[in-house]
Amino acid sequence: MRTVDPAKHAAKRRAIVDAAAGCFAEKGFERTTTADICRAAGISSGSLFHYFPSKRAVFTAIFTDDAAETAERLEAAAKADDPLAALLDVVAELAGQIAQPGVVRIVLEAAAQAARDDEFAQLVHRNDSALRDGLAVLLGRAVDAGLIDPGVEPRAAAGWVAGLIDAMISRASLDPGLDLPAEQAILRTILIRFLRPVSPPSGG
Template structure:
């Protein structure tokens, strides 16, 4: 096989893997980890049950990959915010605006976290992935809040508690959006009052 066809095969493989991840994200968001079935994910991706296993050996591995996708997106968002030549408060507003956006993908990620966190049947590996994600979200968000507090722009209080409160509001908005898809989300300025000095 010449290099060009091999590269095309790899590209198609990566595209199919992304399709499976996208389908899994939607199914996990709607049904939760425990109720989701590989056959649901295969159907949503438009592929066979066996082909899902070609890309991911188990439902747990697929869930971990969806969580890793969240981690990578979050780390990229924090890196972009840190690289911007703006004030600490503006960085915080930027990050919170992206977190609170009403995109389907953002809502799906938040719903997955809510489903898996509240279900008693989630395996330990799933709980560990969620704990890791929470730490990776909470720590940088706390640091951004602390920076904005030093300039007097963010509300006083323990940065970690403020970060967790913001995350709870964001998750609540995602649930509301899922229950009422046509309802507009509150403006970001209104929700940011939680953090504004």
């Protein structure tokens, strides 16, 4: 029998990460103090540094956790029968995350931090690459199935599909009163018009 319970340790670690994510979303990385995190998590400074070696380690933990979730989504999508429908669903799901409070702000914060911290930039880059790979697979299958314009190069197009999700985040950050369902509809229209075959085989 061990004196430490790994599950309990993981749960507490997660609770700290969640509390910290709220702080970082509200105030950004630098202006969030470790005292803020401790207050939000209901622990002391000593405890915080027992679980994490530094403030930055708490920040990066948010995004390693998130990467796993997105990977699951893409795996599920890869198994779908209709690759184009699966792609549109994944985009809607990811873009829909901005409805959660704090998500937009922490994504903006991550982008800014990645611009000046090489190690964190690599993490963000890996996450983005995984997303693009997953989207490219769906686009490739959609081309093969004749569902989309064969002229679109899957890898490059995947970058722009990801970019459109970022565009939604950007819009949301600039317009707090954004009508999310309406914007989702436009996003879907842009994607469909971008990807659909230019001259359908049946001539129309």
